[in-house]
Amino acid sequence: MLPPHRPAPAVRIGALPRRGLFALGGAALAVALAPVTTRTAMAAAAPRSDPFTLGVASGDPLPDGVVLWTRLAPRPLEPLGGLPFAGYPVQWQIAADPAFRRVVRAGTATARAEYGHSVHVDVRGLRPGHDYYYRFRTGGHLSPTGRTRTAPAVSASPRALRFAVASCQAYTDGYFSAYRHLAAEDLDVVFFLGDYIYENAVTSVGGNRFDPALRLPDAFELPVDTLDLYRMRYALYRSDPDLQAAHAAFPWVLTWDDHEVQDNYAAGVPRFDIPARDFLVQRANAYRAYWENQPLRRPQQPSGAGMRLHRRLRFGDLAEAHVLDTRQYRSDQACGDGLRAGCADRDDPRRSVLGDAQRGWLLDGMNRSGTRWTILAQQMMMAECRYGGDPALLDMDKWDGYAADRRKVLATAARVPGTVVLTGDVHINYAADLRPDFGRPSAPAVAVELVGTSVSSGGNGTDSTPRLDQQRRDSPHLLFANAQRGYVRCTLTRSTLRADYRTLPFVNRPGAPITTRASFVSDRDRPGLSPA
Template identity: 45%
Template sequence: MPSVDRRRLLIRAAALAAGAMAPAGWTTAWARTRLPENPFRLGVASGEPAPDGVVLWTRLAVDPAAPAGGMPPEPFEVGWEVAEDEALRRIVRRGRTIAAPEAGHSVHVEAAGLKPDRPYWYRFTAGGHASPVARTRTAPSPGADVRRLRIAYGSCQKYESGFYSAHAALAADDPDLVVFLGDYIYEKAATADGVRRHPEEDCLDLASYRRRYAWYKADADLQAAHACAPWMVMWDDHEVSNDYGNDQDRSDPDPALFLKRRAAAYQAYFENMPLRAAVRPMGPDMRLYRATDWGRLARLALLDDRQYRGPRPCDAQSRGKFIPKACPERTDPARSMLGADQEAWLQAGLRDTSATWNLLGQQTLMMEIVTPDGRVSNDGWDGYAQTRRRILETWRDAGTANPVVLGGDVHCFFAADLALEPGGKPVASEFVGGSIASLGRSKEIVRGMLALHPDLKFGEGDIRGYGRVDITPDACRVTFRGVENALVKDSPVRNLAAFVVEAGETGLKRA
């Protein structure tokens, strides 16, 4: 029987073979040009802003609930255009491409030749229909003297658990950039709980993952958030399977079979996100960690803490998420949450950055959290304590300017200072931006966490929402924005709390 590595190579080979049938292999002569129904039911999006361009995305679907989005198994010609004005009178770039069934009828246009640090508007046409007009923007030139940046960030949008009022408010906040930190979909079958339902199937193969994304993307508030600004995205676990890491989840599947599932999940993720062709997955492998600069003002590094991590520590003795803090495996320097290559990439970037603000986008809560009975989670940074310590030491020793961590995953708002030892001198500050819809923790649990951890300055688990970051050369201001009631459609959103980190000083303050 082939080894896991051998099976992984076979899966990659199959993906390469499928690449011969990717959209680039089609010509417009083979593509249908008419559709009786609107194919832009999943909206449009942009992402990966650069000084000279941006990725434009759409995926054709006439019926989000139907297999393959209700699309015939044929290629379709798609037109696109970019303008300097919302009315699309000053067109600066246009072109045509193919939406092929082998790529889920998705389109990723890398629009280039644009001017830095300015807004643009774009739309697609296909089958005799036009998409909505959406706004994007380019990043500033390298080294540009940028005076402001607004980022909206969020995570964890379980469709069943609530409506997406947070996305509607996020769009109204007029961000320059949206950062999504994982759990864009949830992979389990529908349940009887919640206020609305997604498909009644577990996501296990490409068809089911595609259908789940279509179901989520049909939401009008999510489409509005995608249409307001370019996105930078990172996955967490539910884009594949709950609490997965590398080639395992908590059900202990056969690694080769799990890698096949992961390959399907990664392919669906790529098809549904505004990502560049350079990160297209090869079977179960997809390099998604990366960094982007916003002139001299800020650098944002996004980490993948799922794909490369070592096995969960002390898993055999606990068979659950929480393990004794004294577990020796979790402090083993040889173990990494990021993998050797990604960790080396990150360390180099932390040392050579010239940005005034250095943001680290990662999926979860980075500071150590210990339960009253002395346990920690083995699914996050606490299970890989030396990886966290190495990052903190590099920030300190390299003098990295103004490090700030953005996080998600835990379905709570948290603000914390990060130190090498509890109660020690802060090295960085951390802000976890709640969850868009997924349910959180009770007030009692959050109050207990605050009482046990003096470095944890704020916590809120009952309210859904997102974070907003306003950066200037002098300060980084973070505002937590909360939905009044995520179980009610179009619920109002208000400010929950605000914090400031001043340039050149460590430690957060209430604003």
């Protein structure tokens, strides 16, 4: 029996020692593109200090199972978390009660150096629709306790599904206070929709996160591109206590956007002028670090510069979530990327944001689902979003730049009642009705879109701006636009969707209160958002 739970100590980032990075020079391509070996170095002595500084997490709930995650890192901002290149046995338990008197599954996994000393346990044999508690132990050190929840049985008819939508958490832009409030919600699952980290150099930190007399290790002054640097960036973010609390409270379903690799990259095309071969090495490093640091199953483990992240999760006959990847397979942005007017290439049917294979997988899955609701958990705004001008400026990085793919998805949604698109990326709350032709505002909606703001990216934000007001005037399908920080809390019942936009007044200091800025509802059989 493991000893009683105790919380992990806080990580004082600025006080950590600085150390040189492992070089990823000439061997970088081999390290990044080769599959992880099946052999690790001999087990080393147990860590002397607490290795659970990055908390615990669970994800991708199934009716009979869930993924449990942790990563050993006694000195998290050093390469390999300050541990030698060795394997460590890690015991895990999952119980039906928080005191662990009724342990239902237990075992031992190995935190392997090749995986950054991360642990992914795919637990099966659990009961559908139940809460469970889990924890890890290694060398006498006990992790924090996490709570998770399995999905309902496939044949079940749940009365409701409660979830939150979050995205975009730039550590340097402010505190993650939204997560402290999110952790207190009554939810079944959290959908995180991209920009878990930001890859740019950290030369200053807003929000008074650090004592001005202290500084990050020198490595953080570099843009992220090597495996070590990506691992250390995840460690910086995961050291945040509010983020840890939200991970420990619910299972998460995650997908990425661009900043997990490089801003606005498209498949193998970098935003910046670097050789394509070098960018594939960077992408391989980024994908590997992403898998290491998230509660994902083995089928999502990357192979070189590729990683299959799109997948489906079902919640009884109430909802099926299609988790999409709009970065890895997309065509390069049209007309040179950015805001463009009159870009004919955006309508080219040969261009795709999903890629042919993923688009076929999605449309086939939508047609076959058979659930009351169909959720598309993805990264970029699908509704047309005008940025003023005559003709209007449209963002080529979003679905506006891939109009043919959007038409195909919305044509399918017109035949699939209850389609809900969940979106991140833009650091703005939007509530939108989705129509196959946005030029016909009188046409009925075929689906709805809930665009969530950022957790911290962009700083404090504002309730409204002239640009947002103009967007709403130019776009009757946009019912709400707000640029404060926070998340979206959603409830699906058998017949209705409710979305509550939860916002904070500031993120540049801790302790922000939260309020519900606006709420909207939509009927499954007559899609279209209206104020609650």
